[in-house]
Amino acid sequence: MAASTLNPYDLYDIRSMLSEEEVMVQDAVARFTDERVLPIIGDCFDKGVFPLDLIPEMAELGLLGSSLPTEYGCAGMNAVSYGLICQELERGDSGIRSFASVQSSLCMYPIYAYGSEEQRQRWLPQMAAGKVIGCFGLTEPHGGSDPANMKTHAKRDGGDWVINGAKMWITNGNLAHIAIVWAQTEEGIQGFIVEKGTPGFVAQEVHKKMSLRASVTSGLFFDNVRVPDSSRLPNVKGLKGPLGCLTQARYGITWGPIGAAIACLQEATEYSKTRILFNKPIAATQAVQLKLADMARRITLAQLLSLQLGRLKDAGKMQPTQVSLAKWNNVRMALDIAREARDILGGAGITTEYCPIRHALNLESVITYEGTETVHQLVVGRELTGINAF
Known part of the structure; x- marks a missing residue:
């Protein structure tokens, strides 16, 4: 009996491990990215502008403050759904995901977690609706x-x-x-x-x-x-306030770069099948197949890492060190894949007609913000040794 064909961008069938609601969320955001983000994002990047007209549409889909309770006008989704939102938005562009991350995890979350009830009622519904940024x-x-x-x-x-x-x-x-x-x-x-x-x-x-x-x-x-x-946010004092917000945002960032990496792998794979050198497509060479296979391997590992992290978060068991490990691994993975995909595209890879150079440039920021790669490595090192090396 012939084996069924695997999804090349989901080799371990992560999708089968999602709930019906999580699948619906991913599909809705994927359609938004395909129909509204991808057709314009290259020009937006070239011109250095953020597509403001996407904000009401993101709000309509429930993407702003998606994990906060419905009583504040939010969607009340679970952590895995929020991760899938980040993945699909960053498949479009890190800047689009960054907008949603900041609005949701760094602004709405602290008002919800540390603010007064008056502050929650005043701000959260308007922020969920995209009327207050x-x-x-x-x-x-x-x-x-x-x-x-x-x-x-x-x-x-x-x-x-x-x-x-x-x-x-x-x-x-x-x-x-x-x-x-x-x-x-x-x-x-x-x-x-x-x-x-x-x-x-x-x-x-x-x-x-x-x-x-x-x-x-x-x-x-x-x-x-x-x-x-x-x-003043009355319910927190000390660094645990902002660091708590960053943990929320970093969790989403473990998912986002997976989307960027998938976009780069998909484009590199398709290009390699049509680029003819020495009378055959470069996809028929061992060098290119090894590179594509390694990309798929690293994406698969990142997918499993973030899914388990999301399940831990939904169970109330997620630890900051676990977030650091996933942020470090997954952003490094995506940055390396974007650069490798750019290489497969050759000269064509340096233009924003294709996505790898745009993702590679964006990921230089993602690997720095919300804790640099070195900081997250030291967080894991501290967990292993019990010694703070900062």
Whole structure:
């Protein structure tokens, strides 16, 4: 009896391990990516613009704050569904996934987890609907891997807080209606919701980027910015606040690059079958088949890693070290595959007519943000040895 043909981009039939709802979510986001993202994203990358008209459509699909409860206008999906959303969006472009990650995990999540009920009711339904966009102000100009060395500070002044400082490399900064800003206080690091237009608060877009060009990146500047105590997130103090948000976002990032890698493998495979050299397609050469097979192997391992991580998250058992291992492995996997796919495409691979160079450039940012590769390696090393080598 002949063996059935495997899906070349799902060799271990991960799809059979998904629930009916998870399959529906993946299919819906895949259609959105195929029909709305892929036709325009090359031009958006070339021009350095974020496709704003996609935001209402993403909201309509329930992709913003997808894991938060329905009582706040969110979809109430599980963690695996959120991961699949990230995978399919990043199959389109890391910038599109970054938008959704920041809105969902770095802005809506802290309001839900650390905010007051009044803050939840005020902001979350509008954010889920895409009517209010957020950004996350943690990283500072002098360095991102040591958030405890934060210079931005907030001081009490009567019933208000006065914020001074600067943040850098902030996704959605110039799109945002609100910023979740982390600042040093006399009581430890605390989070504040700062609204656009507040006197002294300025966002400046970063230009001349060669990565995440279809994404808005900004610097945020705070010059005696006065906010009421009602804008402070009351239910967390210390680094565990922002780090808790980052764990949520990093979880999604373990899935996203799988989509980028699949896009690169698919394009390299199709190209190799039509590119004729020395009277045969390059797909008929051992060198190319070895490269394609290695890509498929690494994608399969990443798929299994993220699926198990998602199941652990849904069971309430996920540990930050597990997220670090998957983020490190999966982003490195995707970056290596994007570069290899670019090589298979030869000269054609340096243009945005094809996706590998765009994904490779984007992944240079993804491997840096939400914890650099080195930081995640050291997190795993600390878990193994019990010794902090930071």
